Amino acid sequence: MFKPVFILSILIICLSGCQSAEEKTSEFTVKVSFSDNISAKAQDGRLLLMLSTSDEDEPRFQINSGLNTQLIFGINVNGMAPNVEQAFDASDHGFPYASLAELPPGEYWVQALLHVYEAFNLSTGHTVKLPMDNGEGQKWNRSPGNLYSKPIKVNITAEGAQELKIVMDEIIPPIEEPEDTEWIKHIKMRSEKLSEFWGRDIYLGAHILLPKGFDEHPEAKYPLMIFHGHFPNDFGGFRTVPPNPNLEPDYAERFKVSGYNIIQQQEAYDFYKRWNEPDFPRFLIIEIQHPTPYYDDSYAVNSASQGPYGDAITHELIPYIEKEFRGMGEGWSRFLYGGSTGGWEALAVQVKYPEEYNGCFAACPDPIDFSAYVLTNIYEDENAYYYKSDHKMLEVPAHRDYLGQIQSTVRDENHLELVLGDKSRSGQQWDIWEATYSPQGKDGYPERIWDKKTGIINPDVANYWKENYDLRHILERDWDKLGEKLKGKINIYCGDMDNYYLNNAVYKMEEFLENTSDPYYDGEVLYGDRAEHCWNGDPKEPNHISRLRYNSMYVPKIMKRIAESAPPGADLKSWRYK
Numbered sequence: 142m143f144k145p146v147f148i149l150s151i152l153i154i155c156l157s158g159c160q161s162a163e164e165k166t167s168e169f170t171v172k173v174s175f176s177d178n179i180s181a182k183a184q185d186g187r188l189l190l191m192l193s194t195s196d197e198d199e200p201r202f203q204i205n206s207g208l209n210t211q212l213i214f215g216i217n218v219n220g221m222a223p224n225v226e227q228a229f230d231a232s233d234h235g236f237p238y239a240s241l242a243e244l245p246p247g248e249y250w251v252q253a254l255l256h257v258y259e260a261f262n263l264s265t266g267h268t269v270k271l272p273m274d275n276g277e278g279q280k281w282n283r284s285p286g287n288l289y290s291k292p293i294k295v296n297i298t299a300e301g302a303q304e305l306k307i308v309m310d311e312i313i314p315p316i317e318e319p320e321d322t323e324w325i326k327h328i329k330m331r332s333e334k335l336s337e338f339w340g341r342d343i344y345l346g347a348h349i350l351l352p353k354g355f356d357e358h359p360e361a362k363y364p365l366m367i368f369h370g371h372f373p374n375d376f377g378g379f380r381t382v383p384p385n386p387n388l389e390p391d392y393a394e395r396f397k398v399s400g401y402n403i404i405q406q407q408e409a410y411d412f413y414k415r416w417n418e419p420d421f422p423r424f425l426i427i428e429i430q431h432p433t434p435y436y437d438d439s440y441a442v443n444s445a446s447q448g449p450y451g452d453a454i455t456h457e458l459i460p461y462i463e464k465e466f467r468g469m470g471e472g473w474s475r476f477l478y479g480g481s482t483g484g485w486e487a488l489a490v491q492v493k494y495p496e497e498y499n500g501c502f503a504a505c506p507d508p509i510d511f512s513a514y515v516l517t518n519i520y521e522d523e524n525a526y527y528y529k530s531d532h533k534m535l536e537v538p539a540h541r542d543y544l545g546q547i548q549s550t551v552r553d554e555n556h557l558e559l560v561l562g563d564k565s566r567s568g569q570q571w572d573i574w575e576a577t578y579s580p581q582g583k584d585g586y587p588e589r590i591w592d593k594k595t596g597i598i599n600p601d602v603a604n605y606w607k608e609n610y611d612l613r614h615i616l617e618r619d620w621d622k623l624g625e626k627l628k629g630k631i632n633i634y635c636g637d638m639d640n641y642y643l644n645n646a647v648y649k650m651e652e653f654l655e656n657t658s659d660p661y662y663d664g665e666v667l668y669g670d671r672a673e674h675c676w677n678g679d680p681k682e683p684n685h686i687s688r689l690r691y692n693s694m695y696v697p698k699i700m701k702r703i704a705e706s707a708p709p710g711a712d713l714k715s716w717r718y719k
Contacts, residue, residue, distance in 0.1 A: 169303050179310055189215050259434075263338065419719045446587040472496050519603040526595070541638075574590075578605075628661070634666075
């Protein structure tokens with residue numbers, strides 16, 4: 142439970158002309174400002190108003206698209222000056238209530254937050270306003286520099302007009318950078334390609350896990366394993382000491398497992414021990430930091446609205462790391478893997494740069510065939526939110542558990558994103574797909590794949606997605622050029638009860654791959670029975686364990702691939718020391 146704070150500057154005014162009590166509140170207005178004590182300059186951004194009936198945490202940490210979400214409303218502000226109020230009223234969009242006028246009367250904890258935007262002068266000639274990542278991985282409720290108020294408790298009635306005034310007098314502090322250790326190093330490098338696109342210095346980062354004996358064997362050069370995924374604060378899943386004996390066990394609701402925090406620490410320690418075994422191959426493993434102003438990572442490909450992240454990672458960051466940490470620097474020695482976002486990235490990077498990498502292991506990948514874009518066929522469906530029917534409105538689900546119970550719908554998730562930010566600026570899942578795959582609009586922001594309010598699909602944008610980012614379509618279209626370069630490199634794993642229905646696109650990809658010839662793709666596609674999101678190919682362990690073993694479970698497959706595909710004269714010995 143957070144500590145309640147009552148602020149004297151909050152004022153609720155009950156005016157005359159009271160209405161009779163109903164299920165919904167009366168006319169309700171909220172005026173928000175920020176103190177010049179925390180910022181003396183005018184601010185651009187997305188101003189968010191949150192209300193919660195729960196005191197378990199601050200309202201800003203209780204917003205989601207599921208059944209336990211609390212309430213949020215959002216408006217854009219441009220040049221918001223200190224001590225100048227911005228008003229929320231019934232005309233402003235909210236979630237899950239569309240308007241403040243729909244609020245049930247009652248007691249609420251109320252909080253405001255300004256997600257600060259900055260101006261970017263793009264090389265395309267556009268100027269756009271977006272939230273810069275500040276080391277947190279694009280989390281609007283935790284981003285350093287954002288302004289917010291402490292929660293206050295108010296009573297909203299059904300009688301009379303009411304006005305609430307909130308002053309934001311807190312600022313989220315900077316995040317400390319992780320420190321280098323004996324095993325893990327951290328680097329940041331300025332990308333020339335991205336800096337040119339964004340019109341300012343843009344940096345790429347990485348956390349590098351060094352192999353045992355790195356300093357003792359200066360003659361050795363190493364293969365590179367690239368673990369793709371969401372923004373990593375540090376290298377995860379590696380711990381040099383046993384689990385903390387004083388750690389209080391938690392409960393993982395997703396997996397229905399008690400003491401999952403202890404299990405995670407034990408798995409990280411077990412990996413450290415495996416990493417040091419005499420017969421374990423010596424690799425470099427890296428986790429990349431490539432957040433963009435649209436999301437916690439770029440999806441590792443070039444795009445019209447985000448810039449050349451694919452080229453920057455493959456042609457700038459990877460060679461830089463290999464030079465600094467004695468990587469082999471050749472395509473046959475580089476391997477890609479990851480789950481979910483990282484699964485899509487692993488496969489997409491392998492397809493987009495077929496000779497720069499020697500194999501991908503894509504677990505539970507984001508949609509790899511847009512005719513199964515979760516449960517929407519963007520080429521044939523007219524609306525993403527509702528199934529086609531003459532007389533019935535049935536919403537398209539977006540998330541389920543392993544028994545098929547629905548937690549949210551496509552409409553819900555998109556309407557929440559629209560509150561968090563218009564123009565693909567929410568920093569959430571549907572918007573980053575749009576920011577990555579869509580052409581750039583006339584205003585410099587990504588074109589919408591569908592109308593965010595109604596769900597009506599734009600077929601022209603869908604066709605652009607198909608030709609540039611639909612991985613199954615690209616492979617089918619270009620197999621005569623890509624087949625020999627990708628033979629033996631494509632491996633995909635997915636649970637058949639993936640929470641986001643991602644297995645549907647994998648089925649379609651498998652159907653194409655298994656029917657390839659000249660050459661046959663010569664990889665594998667496997668499914669986990671009743672396995673949920675992030676199943677990664679381990680048939681022996683439950684999902685909550687296998688998802689913690691990405692860094693070691695593909696090593697035997699990688700070693701087999703190296704033995705089969707390394708070119709004549711390749712160094713297969715210097716990195717195999719005991």
